[in-house]
Amino acid sequence: MHDKKLVLRLLCFLKPHKVKIGIAISCMIMVSAMGSAQAYMIKPLLDEIFVKKDRWMLDIIPFVLILVFVLKGVFNYFANSLLDILGQGIISDLRKNIFAHIHSLPISFFHNTPTGELISRVISDSMLIQMAVSRALAGVFKDLFQVFGLVCVVMYLNWKLAIIALVFLPLAFIPVSHFARKFRKLSTTNQQTVAQVSNILHETITGHKIVKAFGMEQYEINRFSETVDKLFGIIKKDIKNNSLQGPIMELMGGLGITAIIWYGGHQVITGQSTPGVFFAFLTSIIMIYNPIKGISNINSAIQQGLAAATRIFTLLDTKSTIQDKPGAILLPPFKKHIEFKNVSFSYDGNTDILKDINLNVRYGEMLALVGTSGGGKTTLVNLIPRFFEVTKGSIQIDGHDLRDVTMKSLRDQLAIVSQQTILFNDTVKNNIAYGDLNRSDEEIIAAAKAAHAYDFIKELPDGFDTIVGESGARLSGGQQQRLSIARALLKNAPILILDEATSALDTESEREVQKALENLMQNRTTFVIAHRLSTVRNADRIVVIQEGRIVEEGRHDQLLASEGAYTTLHNMQFDQPRSVGDNSL
Ligand SMILES: Nc1ncnc2c1ncn2[C@@H]1O[C@H](COP(=O)(O)OP(=O)(O)O)[C@@H](O)[C@H]1O
Ligand SMILES: [Mg+2]
Secondary structure (H helix, E strand, C coil), X not given: CCHHHHHHHHHHHHHHXXXXXXXXXXXXXXHHHHHHHHHHHHHHHHHHHHHCCCHHHHHHHHHHHHHHHHHHHHHHHHHHHHHXXXXXXXXXXXXXXXXXXXXXXXXXXXXXXXXXXHHHHHHHHHHHHHHHHHHHHHHHHHHHHHHHHHHHHHHHHCHHHHHHHHHXXXXXXXXXHHHHHHHHHHHHHHHHHHHHHHHHHHHHHHCHHHHHHCCCHHHHXXXXXXXXXXXXXXXXXXXXXXXXXXXXXXXXXXXXHHHHHHHHHHHHHCCCCCHHHHHHHHHHHHHHHHHHHHHHHHHHHHHHHHHHHXXXXXXXXXCCCCCCCCCCECCCCCCCEEEEEEEEECCCCCCCCEEEEEEEEECCCEEEEECCCCCCHHHHHHCCCCCCCXXXXXXXXXXXXXXXXXXXXXXXXXXXXXXXXXXXXCEHHHHHCCCCCCCCHHHHHHHHHHCCCHHHHHHCCCHHHCECCHHHCCCXXXXXXXXXXXXXXXXXXXXXXXXCCCCCCCHHHHHHHHHHHHHHHCCCEEEEECCCHHHHCCXXXXXXXXXXXXXXXXXXXXXXXXXXXXXXXXXXHHHCCCCCCCCCC
């Protein structure tokens, strides 16, 4: 994106804060004016009080001085606090925007984007933008105005001397710009290394079990140490540069000041100038140093901010490929049937994972999907909530194409329980009520009972108020699954999708979960994907999917009698002793 466009777009984020910005800018200008006044005051102070020994002035000047200091303090307070509050406001706006946008994106986006990257957009990139905005505003309206004010003061005091000083000023700029360039280069590598550090952190902390199980602690520690050392190396260079910058600039300043003392002193001695003028002049020149340093940092802050803005806007511009179309209607309550009509689907646009699926599921039917792993069962059920969009053909509920109804009205009628339970680090109660936090305690308890979860919840230290840990880590697999079932029961949606809900469980907890599932399936239209054929024996219809096609369908005994693909699957499972963790069917 072009820098100019980028800046214009950033300005849109500043618009809601224009009043605050206006006040902050006025305050900053006043701070600069008061700073210049402070420097100028040295002249009457010395000349009137110390040289002329004017008593009246002795009474007046301290008053004026106090006034200038008080005013500068007040304006400084408002300028700084407004600027900081403004910056934090921008961060909050950006974070809310990015978060909302991330959650509007389809599932395929998350399959292609590392989590760490999204987190860094929300956390650190928004901060870089804030720093750029604050620095740019303060740099222009405080530092630049201060330099301008002080230059005016020195010109007014003694223009000949001013010209000499202003010749030295650009010289002082040379090291500043040299270091700024070095700093910018370092800061890019710095950013990349910080991202590496957070990636390793994210991977190894979420994967801590595997790290332990494979004894890779030392390997990970070494990998982390190397990256941290690399970061340390970069920061060391940065520190050296920074520390060199001060002395070099001071030396340049010293040379300038020596020249001023020599020439200015000469003028005072010959009576062309007064000590007051001389010291006011010197003070102004010394005071110019800090704002110049501030201005020199503007560019690097802005460059970093623009780079961050590019990353954030690229994310914000990622269009959701699955959206409600204009004029989408509300899906009426499901009554008759769900139809797959010549449905094909491809993840990458090349290979069809589902091929020409035709399926008509009646209201209240229990439909089982079976077949070898990788056949496309999960893909097929993921099309119903529109997690992915069909590539060809259509899916209709009661004659309404899914693409013609709003996503919300569609998903309101669906409940999903999958092999991978998703629990949040919250209380048992809130995890069950997720989706509708206003449900009464009685309803939640009833759902827990029907999900065969009530007994173990009662045993937990705080019952329904127990925090379950990240991803439900403090519960067993079977317990987590029963909470997911309770959640689905409470949602009470007419269409239910069970994707290997019991696959990850041992036989003991499978039995409990199976009972819970039977309660859940009552009076619902259910799609069940099961790897253990025993659990779908009494389904109304069993559909065998292989390599993306429906190869057989019928009731259990019909399919066995026809001795086709289902029989092969069945024999594979019942001829061999079932091994623990076998999820292949
Ligand atoms: N997000 C994805 N992107 C690309 N290919 C995928 C994705 N998810 C699954 N697949 C592929 O689609 C095929 C069907 O997968 P899936 O529907 O999960 O099978 P099943 O549930 O029957 O085991 C597999 O070959 C798998 O590699
Ligand atoms: Mg699957």
